[in-house]
Structure formats: C-alpha cells, structure tokens
Amino acid sequence: MDQNQAKKAVAEAALAYLVPGEILGVGTGSTVNYFIDALASRKADVAGAVSSSEASSARLKAIGIPVLDANSAGPLSIYVDGADETDPHLRLIKGGGAALTREKIVAEAARTFVCIVDESKLVPVLGQFPLPVEVIPMARSLVARKLAALGGEPRWREGVVTDNGNVILDVHGLRIVDPVGLEATINQIPGVVTVGLFARRKADVLLIGGPQGVRRLGGD
C-alpha cells in the first residue's frame, strides 16, 4: 500500500463514524479529499456539512452535499480531518494547508473528532513538522520575535494568504514536549489568530493507514 492508498483507506474507514441524518464537519487537505470522494456514496445519510476551507466547500458542493454556515448549523456530530503530524496521544500539528483557524473552530463544534492520517504522520514527539501559526498581517514581525524567544525559528510562508486574510509563520526547530502549554502560550501572543497545535482539543479517534491496513488509536 503506497501513501495515497493509505490515505484512501483511512478516508473510507472514517465513513463508519457517520451519524445518519446529522450534520458533520469536514476538514481540508489531500487525505480529506479522499474522504469527500467517499462521502459521495453516503450522500443520503448526510444532512449537510460545515467545511473548514473554501477548497473543501467547493468539493462538497460538487458532489451535491449542502455546505452550511457554522453559525446556523449548531453542534456537529463528527469532524473528519487530516493532520500534518500526530503523536501517540492524539495531539496534532495542523495547518500545512493554511486552514488551521477554521479547522480549530469546526473541531471544537464537533462531538467526535476523527483524524485520518497515513503512518508517515505519526511521531513520538511533535515538532519535526514546522508548526504553523496564523497571524494578523501587521503583527507578523512582532509575533516572529516572540516565537524566536520561545526557541523556534519562525519563517514567513511568503505568498500565502489564509481564507481569513491573514499570514502564516511556520516555526521550525521545536521539540514540543508540552503541547497543551505551548498551545496556550502561543495563542496568548497579541496578533496570533491561531496556532496549529491541536492539543487541548485533540483528536478523539485516530485512524492510521499503513502497509498492514488501517489501525485505530482512541475511541474506546
């Protein structure tokens, strides 16, 4: 099984968590794209979706799934999304596709966060993947200095503007031994919209695709 087959396998496995007749949350990225493709076969069970990006909204609409405003949808049954990195405790780094803020909002609204990854994303300690931070443009330099003071090496993702009109700093060189603490610390820097650490609201179920098939962590 190659990496794309692993992504497809976990995406299809996530269909088991659908709650018929309820609204679900849908994330962003190449793994979720496989999930949206798979969702086409279960359209009748989906009352609608709240999406974490313009890209996923377009993909959902293309298969005929109504995309709803988060403000009118209320609590969501499940949230299905990928990750850039996960540790064995289901804490995540997300935002490689710059969708982290909306992803955090939709994850928070969901009863169950089902995270789908291929096994290359699983690490013992988070931080090998540069940590994305969404920042209000006028605060970019200030926030970069604060992130450097925390021991990271922030790099501006030039040319990228988020769906919310902000910029992204990717923080290299972190070894994140206290993800909950670091998430809170970075979120408190003025000008930070969101840090792509999902540690306080982590995944509830992690589906990992690899050569042996799909295995699950959490959800017991």
Ligand SMILES: O=C[C@H](O)[C@H](O)[C@H](O)COP(=O)(O)O
């Ligand atoms: O901003 C993007 C998201 O956090 C994605 O879920 C993450 O980058 C994983 O994407 P992919 O499934 O393409 O590896």
